[in-house]
Amino acid sequence: MDETRPLDETQQAAATDRAPEPLRVLIVFYSRFGTIRELAGQVGEGAMRVPGTAIDLLEVGDAPCPELQGGATDEAARDRRTALLDRVARADALAIGGPAYFGGPASALKRFFEDLAVASSATLDRSRPWHHYLFRDKPGAAFVSSATPHGGNEQALHALLTMMMHLGMLAVTPGQRGPILEQGAAPYGATAITGPEGHRGLSEEEASEARDLGQRLATVGGWLRAGRAQETERLRAATAVRARGFDPSA
Numbered sequence: 214m215d216e217t218r219p220l221d222e223t224q225q226a227a228a229t230d231r232a233p234e235p236l237r238v239l240i241v242f243y244s245r246f247g248t249i250r251e252l253a254g255q256v257g258e259g260a261m262r263v264p265g266t267a268i269d270l271l272e273v274g275d276a277p278c279p280e281l282q283g284g285a286t287d288e289a290a291r292d293r294r295t296a297l298l299d300r301v302a303r304a305d306a307l308a309i310g311g312p313a314y315f316g317g318p319a320s321a322l323k324r325f326f327e328d329l330a331v332a333s334s335a336t337l338d339r340s341r342p343w344h345h346y347l348f349r350d351k352p353g354a355a356f357v358s359s360a361t362p363h364g365g366n367e368q369a370l371h372a373l374l375t376m377m378m379h380l381g382m383l384a385v386t387p388g389q390r391g392p393i394l395e396q397g398a399a400p401y402g403a404t405a406i407t408g409p410e411g412h413r414g415l416s417e418e419e420a421s422e423a424r425d426l427g428q429r430l431a432t433v434g435g436w437l438r439a440g441r442a443q444e445t446e447r448l449r450a451a452t453a454v455r456a457r458g459f460d461p462s463a
């Protein structure tokens with residue numbers, strides 16, 4: 214095909230109709246017994262309610278993520294990390310979920326982010342080992358589970374939201390919903406109670422909260438992405454006007 218020739222009408226129409234880049238929602242979760250895995254699925258389902266959304270589920274294991282571990286050579290380690298770092302960097306929004314262990318998020322989940330933040334360079338800079346650019350300005354939402362209603366759900370949500378804020382992310386929460394004194398859901402994220410046996414299964418209310426959170430995250434993610442593009446264009450135009458200077462005859 215001759216790249217220099219202008220597009221004919223049919224080609225122009227096809228280019229205009231091309232599907233827009235999907236809004237990427239990355240769902241990072243750790244689940245030992247399956248409840249959080251189910252919740253992650255519901256968050257994803259909710260995000261998919263927003264047209265043009267693509268979800269990516271990233272499950273963190275018990276062992277340190279192999280992609281983020283050192284290698285025989287710096288070069289080998291860097292190559293192994295690149296795909297995972299790209300996966301996070303390309304996400305427009307992140308949902309992060311894990312069980313509450315002893316009043317905070319399970320360490321496997323926390324460790325993944327600690328490893329990820331320091332892994333963007335194969336050679337660790339000891340004075341500044343974290344790399345916030347992977348996360349900065351991305352909207353993020355949290356979801357957790359615990360065995361009992363007062364087993365640390367809210368603290369775990371707060372700890373995940375604090376981590377996101379520390380990384381420069383923008384916290385997306387469900388907020389208090391009505392009727393205000395009858396709504397049992399947490400205002401800070403989606404939650405599930407697993408019960409003493411640890412496998413009660415999600416109630417319809419818990420599943421629905423998770424879906425609503427996913428939908429809200431994708432909605433806000435879409436606003437941010439569109440708004441950023443529009444604002445960049447506005448600033449570009451404003452800068453061009455300023456560069457031309459004021460013309461009183463215009």
Ligand SMILES: Cc1cc2nc3c(=O)[nH]c(=O)nc-3n(C[C@H](O)[C@H](O)[C@H](O)COP(=O)(O)O)c2cc1C
Nearest residue numbers: 244245246247248249312314315358359360361364
């Ligand atoms: C090491 C450990 C610590 C836990 N600590 C708590 C706790 O402090 N409060 C609580 O309600 N449940 C606690 N649990 C129960 C977990 O929160 C529960 O198993 C989890 O939410 C289930 O999620 P999963 O099915 O995705 O693994 C703990 C479980 C483990 C294994």
